[in-house]
Amino acid sequence: MTQQTLPGEDLSRRFRNALGMFATGITVVTTRTPAGEPIGLTVNSFNSVSLEPPLIVWSLANDLPSRPLFEGCEYYAINVLAEDQMDLSQRFASRNGEKFAGLEIDAGQGGVPLLKGCCARFVCRNTVRHDGGDHIVFISEVVDFDREERLPLLYFGGAYRRVAA
Numbered sequence: 835m836t837q838q839t840l841p842g843e844d845l846s847r848r849f850r851n852a853l854g855m856f857a858t859g860i861t862v863v864t865t866r867t868p869a870g871e872p873i874g875l876t877v878n879s880f881n882s883v884s885l886e887p888p889l890i891v892w893s894l895a896n897d898l899p900s901r902p903l904f905e906g907c908e909y910y911a912i913n914v915l916a917e918d919q920m921d922l923s924q925r926f927a928s929r930n931g932e933k934f935a936g937l938e939i940d941a942g943q944g945g946v947p948l949l950k951g952c953c954a955r956f957v958c959r960n961t962v963r964h965d966g967g968d969h970i971v972f973i974s975e976v977v978d979f980d981r982e983e984r985l986p987l988l989y990f991g992g993a994y995r996r997v998a999a
Contacts, residue, residue: 857990860919862926863892864947865910867903872934872947875900876927878989879969880912888976890956893969899929901970907960909944909977914954916984917996922949923987943977954981 864874875898883889890912894901904910915923926933940948942957949955958974965971988995 854991857988857995859953860915860923860987860989860994861892862913862915862922862949863894863904863910864913864949865904865907866945866947868906870945872939873900873903874913874926874933874947874949876923877912880914883973888979889973890958890976891971891973893966893971896968896970904960904972905963905970907944909942909946910958910960910974911942911946911948912956912958913949913952914956915949915987916951916953916982917987919949919951919987920994923994951984952982953984953986955979 858878859880861877861880862874863877863880864872866872875894877892877894880890880892883891892912894904925931934947938950940950942948942955944957946957948957956976957978959977960972961975962973963970964973985997988997
């Protein structure tokens with residue numbers, strides 16, 4: 835295999851650029867704090883693990899302040915964003931502001947916030963966590979889900995993309 839390296843580019847950046855060649859969907863993972871406040875963040879490290887039992891996987895950077903809250907919650911939701919929800923992706927990727935301000939949400943098991951208008955939503959029981967280098971890896975049981983016939987928001991090569999119809 836040949837490596838395409840730019841002058842001064844480090845291994846971490848090259849690896850990230852290579853990973854960027856894999857198109858992913860965009861999700862917002864949501865839960866509630868012990869005080870009942872909704873929290874959420876944009877994640878593209880989401881995938882299925884098993885159909886029987888229904889299991890999913892996602893990962894969260896160790897240095898995020900919300901890590902202990904996601905580690906300690908009983909339930910959380912994976913909200914798969916639709917192509918017209920780029921604003922939600924950016925809102926929940928930010929570390930500033932009240933992310934749920936002005937949003938209408940549904941409530942899932944354990945009161946987890948479910949965003950409206952998504953392609954799919956998965957309510958998960960927070961079951962297994964593993965050390966994954968600079969991330970924590972969550973493998974969780976899906977306890978409820980729904981879907982809408984909507985095109986997904988994609989991320990590829992460092993930019994948002996849309997499915998070509």
